[in-house]
Amino acid sequence: MRDTKSVDFFGSDKPSKEEADEEKGSGGGFFSKPTAAVFGFHILHISLEKVDIVVDVLVTNPNPIPIPLVDIIYLIESDGHKLISGTIPDAGTIRAHGSQTIKIPICLIYKDIKDTYDDIQPGEIIPYRVSVELLIDVPIIGRVSLPLEKKVETPAPYKPDVDLDKIEYDRFSLEETTASLHLKVENKNKFDLGVNTLEYNFTLGDDNKANATLSESTKIGQCGEGILEVPITFRPKDLGSAVWDIIKGRGVGYSMKGKLEVDTPFGPMNIPFSKEGGKEQVKERSGN
Incomplete structure (x- = not known):
């Protein structure tokens, strides 16, 4: 009987030179760590009560298989004050050898901010630090954290x-x-x-x-x-x-x-x- 050779998903069989060149990551393994960057910040709607914003994050997957994005954890601070935080679970899948824009919706309610921090006054322009952490499951490598940060400004409008x-x-x-x-x-x-x-x-x-x-x-x-x-x-x-x-x-x-x-x-x-x-x-x- 002709011997059969078992080839598992993680490359236990030696790949060809072309396959190795395609799949080899910077760390010497067959999978590379995805990358992410904040490239957009949009104010969708602003009123006297709240501001709705969207943070655009571009995630790039250099690997030959889709990779699940497990969680998105975000935090918004102003002058050391924690204003809002949250988690977006099961945020989708990043396609193989591709990039995908992840949109993170955030709502800032001025009353909540004012009730918590008296030094934030209506009519001011408030500087924020937006911190985002992407949790991704990568084969062999395991769970990977991609931390990101961006500084932005939005107003706290005062009624004329x-x-x-x-x-x-x-x-x-x-x-x-x-x-x-x-x-x-x-x-x-x-x-x-x-x-x-x-x-x-x-x-x-x-x-x-x-x-x-x-x-x-x-x-x-x-x-x-x-x-x-x-x-x-x-x-x-x-x-x-x-x-x-x-x-x-x-x-x-x-x-x-x-x-x-x-x-x-x-x-x-x-x-x-x-x-x-x-x-x-x-x-x-x-x-x-």
Whole structure:
């Protein structure tokens, strides 16, 4: 009977020179240690409550077989403070002789951070150290740890203050009045805000409401103020007793609610605002 030779997966039979050249690792064995690198950091969504980020890790497998990625362990720190940590189990498989991007989703909730560390204030840009450890099972070598680290920045946004500075009217009649709201926006953040869109609901007096959208870009510098001039049209005859206050030049109660759509260095944000009360004077625009 012809002898048969048993060849196991780990290369107990001597491979050809070509196979040895292909499979030989830097350590002299048949398998090489995979490599990994952080090559991307993306802010997916930012709001006044939280920021959703994704860390991109490129893992390269130089071996002739797929290798399972057992766990991903991550830790985010700021100035020595541990902010968030977690483990992503069974994160997939890295294909043979290939590379694969592993996306690690992380959510930072500002309230949790502020409740834990009083020295982190709203409006600041917070530096972070993102530490990632990949645990991979490599044949023969065993479990391998690939530690990674990246320094990044994200903001802890502070809600801008929107207030009514004054009202000027261009044309006044009981049927239809056109006016301008001068809204003062105070940016309390340590980064610029680019106001792209303002949507608002404005109540003058008790009942009537004016709704409008302003789409005119205005940049408000860090820790600075800006004025948005917003045109409105309303029907004074629908205001009831408030119309007589306007005619007599008295102050008129108001309320307004809405949202600002702004650009930041870290991505776009939608910021709600509201303001109630007040007795603002309705002034005729100069030159009319």
